[in-house]
Amino acid sequence: MRPFDFQRADxxxxxxxxxxxxxxxxxxxxxxxxxxMKLQVETPQTLVDIHRLPMGQIADTDEGGLRxxxxxxxxxxxxxxxxxxxxxxxxxxxxxGASQQLRNKxxxxxxxxxxxxxxYFMNIDQPCNKREPGSGCGALKGIARLHAVxxxxxxxxxxxxxxxxxxxxxxGAAVEIADASGKSRSVAVRDFHCLxxxxxxxxxxxxxxxxxxxxxxxxxxxxRQLYRKVRERSSYAFAMVSVAAVVALEDGxxxxxxxxxxxxxxxxxxxxxxxxxxxxxxPSAQLFDEAADxxxxxxxxxxxxxxxIPLARRTLAAVLAEATGMEL
Numbered sequence: 001m002r003p004f005d006f007q008r009a010d011x012x013x014x015x016x017x018x019x020x021x022x023x024x025x026x027x028x029x030x031x032x033x034x035x036x037m038k039l040q041v042e043t044p045q046t047l048v049d050i051h052r053l054p055m056g057q058i059a060d061t062d063e064g065g066l067r068x069x070x071x072x073x074x075x076x077x078x079x080x081x082x083x084x085x086x087x088x089x090x091x092x093x094x095x096x097g098a099s100q101q102l103r104n105k106x107x108x109x110x111x112x113x114x115x116x117x118x119x120y121f122m123n124i125d126q127p128c129n130k131r132e133p134g135s136g137c138g139a140l141k142g143i144a145r146l147h148a149v150x151x152x153x154x155x156x157x158x159x160x161x162x163x164x165x166x167x168x169x170x171x172g173a174a175v176e177i178a179d180a181s182g183k184s185r186s187v188a189v190r191d192f193h194c195l196x197x198x199x200x201x202x203x204x205x206x207x208x209x210x211x212x213x214x215x216x217x218x219x220x221x222x223x224r225q226l227y228r229k230v231r232e233r234s235s236y237a238f239a240m241v242s243v244a245a246v247v248a249l250e251d252g253x254x255x256x257x258x259x260x261x262x263x264x265x266x267x268x269x270x271x272x273x274x275x276x277x278x279x280x281x282x283p284s285a286q287l288f289d290e291a292a293d294x295x296x297x298x299x300x301x302x303x304x305x306x307x308x309i310p311l312a313r314r315t316l317a318a319v320l321a322e323a324t325g326m327e328l
Contacts, residue, residue: 001037001038001040002037002040002043004037004044004045004046004047005045005046005047006046006047006049007046007047007048007049008048008049008052009026009048009049009050009052009053011053012053012055012178012211012213013180013182015048015050015053015211016178016179016180016209016210016211017180017209018046018048019048019180019208019209019210019211020180020208020209021045021046021208022208023044023045023046024044024045024046024047024048025042025044025046025047025048026047026048026050026211027047027048027049027050027051028050028051028070028071028107028109028110029051029073029105029106029107029110030105030110031098031102031105031106031110032110032113032114032115033047033110036115036122039122039123039124040124041115041121041122041124041131050071050211051071051107053071055069055070055071055072055109055213055214056069056071056072056073056076056107057069057072058072058076058077058080058082058083060082061216063218063219064219064220065216065217065218065219065220066082066083066086066087066216066217067176067214067215067216067217068108068214068215068216068217069108069213069214070107070108070109070176070211070212070213070214070215071107071108071109072107072108073103073104073105073106073107074094074097074098074102074103074104074106074107074108074111074164075100075103075104077090077091077094077108078090078091078094078095078103079091086220087167087171087217087220087225088225089167089170089171089225089226089227089244089245089246090164090167090168090171090217092167092225092226092227093163093164093166093167093227093229093242093244094163094164094167096163096227096229096242097111097162097163097164097236098236099236108164108212108214108215109211109212109213111162111164111165112162112164112165112175112189112192112204112212112215113203113204113206113212114161114162115203116130116158116159116160116161116203116266117146117161117238118130118139118146118147118158118159119138119139119142119143119146120137120138120139120142120143121158126138129155129156129196129200129201130156130158130196130200130201131201133200133201137154137155137156137157137200139156139157139158139302140154140157140302141302143304144157144302144303144304144305145304145305146159146238146240146263146305147159147302147304147305148264148265148266148305149264149265149296149299149300149301149302149305149308149309149312150261150264150265150269150296150298150299151195151196151265151266151267151269152196152265152266152300153195153196153197153198153200155196155197155198155199155200156196156200156266157196157302158196158200158266159238159262159263159264159265159266160193160203160262160265160266160267160268161238161239162262162268163227163229163239163242163262165189165192165193165268166227166242166244166260166261166262166268167227167244167260168189168215168217168268169189169190169244169260169268169270170244170245170246170258170259170260170270171217171218171244171246171258172188172189172190172218172258173188173189173215173216173217173218174186174187174188174189174215174216175187175188175189175192175212175214175215175216176212176213176214176215176216177206177210177211177212177213178210178211178213179207179209179210179211180209184213186216187205189215189268190260190268190270191205192204192205192267193205193266193267193268194266194267195265195266195267196266200266221246221248221256222248223246223247223248223256224245224246224247224248224323224324225245225246225247226243226244226245226247226319226322226323227242227243227244227245228242228243228315228318228319228322229242229262230242230263230311230315238263239262239263240263240308240311241261241262241263241264241308241311241312241315242261242262242263242315243259243260243261243262243315243316243319244259244260244261244262245257245258245259245319245320245323246258246259247320247323247324249283249324252282253279253280253281253282254278254279254280254281254283254324255279255280256279257274257275257278257279258275259271259274259275259316259319261295261312261316263308264299264308264312271294271295273294274291274294274295277290277291277294278291278320283320283321283324283326284326285317285328288316288317288320288321288328289313289317291316291320292312292313292316292317295312295313295316296309296312296313299312
């Protein structure tokens, strides 16, 4: 690990000012950043300690939703009474994402900002456009089992590794962001992460000096909430495919169908066309196939990860069948 300066922020404005330097990184739980620093993937000159800032509260909003502070631990969020009763999808996704020890340290903001676990990104001796722009993407013709089949580019086929953001995407949550000038803005979780395109090094929409302050969940809805994660082993592992679903039926037809997917793209994948396909129709195997056709119409495998395309189809059908009480 390379030497670095360590500064403790005494307030949000101070933290944002310190983080405005491109060679600075905020640190709270450190469950992802410290690993990357040990591997010299991340080499910040300054770490800005924000874990003592008052951003760990979980509180009701005036609109009936829930505000989860950026420094709320994953454990605190998963066991919160309102999360468990009104947003069980989020609790299940968090519990599927990491061990108890990691959940105790990991924070809401840090979880959203975690970086890919691509083999080539994590190994500084391998080519990676995300880590070193212009060096190439080793995964394109290399080890790609964990990699993306949607939203890829010739610059990068890495996946976003998290579970929490997939659930938040299906729930329609928003990220609250503040900057050094005291201004704040809100970005839908669905729009927070970036696809690689020609700038694979950019993971999300945060600008220099901006810090996540909270995630806002909308008021709960009457619907079935499910999270299914398909992984290579039953203990903690990254998703090959995951599906977060908020589904409701009225008179035997879909009245709500909000779906998000993990393990398939550089960001939690949300395709609004799926709702259009499903709404006002009766559940059936044929309808589930139609939805999968829409989801995967631009999917592209890279050899080792070709299996993800039929796996995503089957997982989507299984989740929709469970949500509607249908037997396939």
